[in-house]
């Protein structure tokens with residue numbers, strides 16, 4: 395520590411009593427595994443998103459009112475355009491560094507959502523949702539939903555032809571809500587689409603409401619990680635329930651995270667320069683009633699778009715009180731069921747296997763047949779729906795009629811996931827049986843026995859009661 399910094403720290407410590415708590419934080423042990431960096435990648439891309447987003451708001455015009463573009467892009471010079479589209483054109487072609495910041499922001503948005511999804515998969519497959527982390531897991535599900543909303547509203551702000559099509563679909567989705575659909579759509583969109591209010595409202599969602607919710611939720615999320623200690627993979631010969639194998643926050647973990655954020659900054663900037671991101675000047679402004687070909691949303695919305703494309707056009711009345719339509723079931727009920735299933739899964743696993751006590755060591759999903767089946771079933775379903783979002787492209791490339799392509803996806807989505815789930819359930823049950831293992835119900839029992847961490851020899855009887863809370867692993 396430099397003399398000046400030491401002097402500053404001493405005088406702050408005299409007044410604020412920092413030494414003890416900061417030493418406690420600095421000495422906090424973090425287990426090491428590459429997959430534990432996924433949460434940090436999501437976190438650091440969020441930092442880049444906020445930093446570049448602030449720059450973009452300086453030039454963005456949240457309005458659809460007509461404006462004449464005058465600038466270096468000859469294709470549009472002198473053309474009357476919606477204000478939002480015009481401002482993005484000007485930002486991209488007439489503001490120094492504007493296109494670079496826009497592209498870094500776009501790249502960071504993809505990385506943020508991709509890292510959050512991979513982080514969630516890591517949590518789900520390894521069982522990091524087990525007690526005491528259920529609350530943090532549910533908070534995480536809330537976070538990923540907010541990330542999707544941030545992505546969708548951000549994708550809509552340029553008001554280009556693709557964005558407009560996406561907003562139109564979102565509007566119809568809200569309208570499809572039985573009984574209250576028209577009112578909800580009115581509240582969110584400020585009237586019948588296309589309204590002049592949609593872009594100013596999406597702007598407020600994207601730069602204020604949603605980021606505030608995300609930053610608040612991530613702060614609580616990280617506080618809980620700090621408070622509950624981080625899980626770890628089993629280390630041979632170490633009681634992972636009582637002790638943590640890892641490195642201290644300062645300087646080791648800090649150095650690793652600092653390197654990671656620099657790498658992320660560098661890679662995002664490189665991608666902004668070398669990746670040919672979609673150029674809105676080629677898409678053109680959104681003109682209500684016009685839809686371009688190959689109108690796919692961003693990849694993280696593919697599964698919802700795919701569900702809307704393949705779901706049969708049904709509509710039925712419920713006791714004459716309300717009408718339920720295909721778009722409502724495909725675009726709202728189905729994603730709702732997937733998220734509800736993900737939210738309830740930790741409690742189901744605990745109930746089905748009679749799990750007891752706290753779990754701090756990660757488990758192999760193949761040692762927990764139910765988890766292997768549910769996660770593979772769910773994600774193969776989401777992946778198949780995502781593939782269905784490209785049905786028009788696949789039909790054109792394969793020469794198979796779009797109707798047949800839709801039917802292929804309908805059958806695949808209905809049969810594929812359950813068959814895969816049943817197959818992996820059978821495989822992992824057989825695998826346990828062939829090794830004479832059963833699913834462990836108690837971590838301390840599991841730690842002290844042979845076999846995978848999630849499973850123990852079938853003959854072993856669990857200890858009477860859960861021992862006192864962990865002491866050595868502070």
Ligand code: HEM
Nearest residue numbers: 430433434436437510514522527531534535537538624625
């Ligand atoms: C905006 C997105 C998110 C950010 C920025 C974020 C950030 C983090 C960070 C930095 C960690 C510690 C390092 C690590 O384990 O990766 C972490 C841990 C954790 N996160 Fe997230 N996370 C996000 C979304 C999620 C989601 C979607 C879930 C689950 C559905 C989730 C559940 C958890 C849990 C349970 C832990 C504790 C992990 C453990 O102790 O092993 N997080 N998160």
